[in-house]
Amino acid sequence: MPDSRYVKEPTYKKLITGELERFDDRNTGFSRGHIEGNKYTAMHNQCIENFKKSRPGQNILDHATWVAGATVDYVVRANLLGRETKPIYNTEYRLKNPDPVALTRIIKEKACWIGADMVGVAKLNPSWIYTHWGHQNVRYSHAAEVGDPIEIPPEFNMVIVMIHEMGYEAIQRSPGIEYDTDIAYSKGAWCTSSLATFIAELGYRAIPSVNELGIDIAMAVDAGLGEMGRNGLLITRDYGPRVRISKVFTNLPLIPDSPIDIGVQKVTTQTSANLNVSGSQPSSPRAMWARALYSE
Template sequence: MTNQNETNSNFRAIDEETGFVIGEDFVRFEQKNDAFSRSTWDEELKSKRAENFFQAYLMPNAKPRKGEGYQHLDYALRNAAWHMATSLRQFSPGRGEGFQDMFTIHEQGWSEKVEVGSSEEAAKVVKNAAIMLGADIVGIADYDERWVYKTTFRRQTLKPGQSNTIPTQTEPEIPEHMTSCIVLASEMPLSLNRTVPSALSGGSSGIGYSRDASTCISLAQFIRNLGYEAYACMNDTGPSIPYAVQAGLAEYSRSGLAITPEFGSRVRFTRVFTNLPLKADKPIQFGVKEFCEVCRKCSDSCPPQAIAKEAPSAEQINVSNTQGLTKWTTNAEKCFKFWCSQNTECSICIRVCPYNRTFNNRLDRAWRWLAGTRLRRLALWVDDKFNSHTGKKAGWWWNERNAGVKRYSSLSIKK
């Protein structure tokens, strides 16, 4: 990492397009400081409850209870939805693939670089492949070292009782000569999301993770098959959201999540870093920032009050926030502790967001247009009045949603 001021000036152009406000005091995030990592070493987040929360993803340790949405069937589906991601994570024993380390589940590719034309042609090839290999949306950003962890964290080398010795390594996992970051996204199923809060609704994240894992691993293999380097990353390596915004897939929002025009924030991002030069996409604006300024549905609905009610600021609530970024800042400690208290993940902020729609119909698209105009307060009123973001019970999901349906059929997609 070169001098911060120099770096900042290098990135001024893209920051103007994304609207990122990055101070002189910006410091790259250290992976050990995310809430999940901290729960293994930081007394503030380390607890028996946190341990139980993670353990509950393996069935014998799930603790189903009586409340609707937290029963045996709900945990059984949630954990099955996570199963592919969990299995792939354990492909290399001792590594947290896709969670704290990039994936290594690759075959040998081609030994020399194959000619794939201009960076524009290469981008088309890669996007075609990405969609076919399972991504719902795809965008490309230039490699940006700011969004690579300053230090990485190794949970697997953390020894019992070693909470004061945090295992980190200085070098990022991926080589510095990467040129592009391909951002892929998987929609999280709406029907499961509607049952938030519940263990059942965790299946929505699990399916997102499992699909993401498959998609990014396959796309990285495709690029390796062309003789280039490619690294498939999920939660590891660096934060996803800045890349999703820079790749033109989404806008940053009050909840701290990125909002896509296709699925709102009901989406999971994954990335493939490569040295295959690819023409980057332009960031998009469709009115999310201005809409979030007048809407507080996520912050009002957050049980632990972890989401900013105020204007964007550079305040670092705790070490889980990046230093030197002016933005709506969430309190990851409060958020994570609420997850642990529920014994499952929470996505209330995703469910209640007015952009949590399907956009495969004219009314939703008309609403999105309205929300992007000066009539955004009208859009908010329309959303209040006509679009139900209220939760559904798990019983609805299991019994009523498809009641009487003998067989099912997806729409035929990806022609």
């Protein structure tokens, strides 16, 4: 893959030919699965049968490992994500006259100290915020009701995006239960809630989120953490698509990062015809863009 370079605007910009409309979280793949509940019932019944047969990667030990990995995600999401973080101790003092350059560096240092593998900053594009709460995020966050409108106040004009690596060896064991996916979700929940608390204790406002509220992939691209992939995922320079994403919306005065070009658009456009033997990948750049946005 070609060397990476910073660019003035995200590489997806050339694929946008009209006005973007905000997407409804009720129409994401996760939410549609809840609406079409019979599919979840069939999947659950199949999992029980797999437990009985003790199939490698699908037995009860694998199931227990998966749920253990998701524990922090479940607990934090139900109590802290998708809503504004309140300070625990400092309710009176606010950091005075912060230098945006120095503060951006400090925020990135704290994010990595908390546990993020990569971190970037972007101006929040309102187009990436969902219009309404969907079934999946309501079920786990308890922050709203299905169909409630989502509006991020204009004061939250910056988004801090964090990347959480998934283990290479664990992901190689697909199609078994990918428990490393859920422990990465737990890392994301831990990191975004902890960073939001740090910001709140400075006297500023913060809303932590993993899958809630908006489209992670687009925000990560804006924050210079990677590019859109033809597989519908974020492609990072260091970890490829083997990541999960978390974010914090904030009113901190920060310096946004520049988008990055790591050659993904060029490589996928040139090689897709030769590599897409099964026909399972989108056949055009615009189809790739739509899939990346709306498949979360």
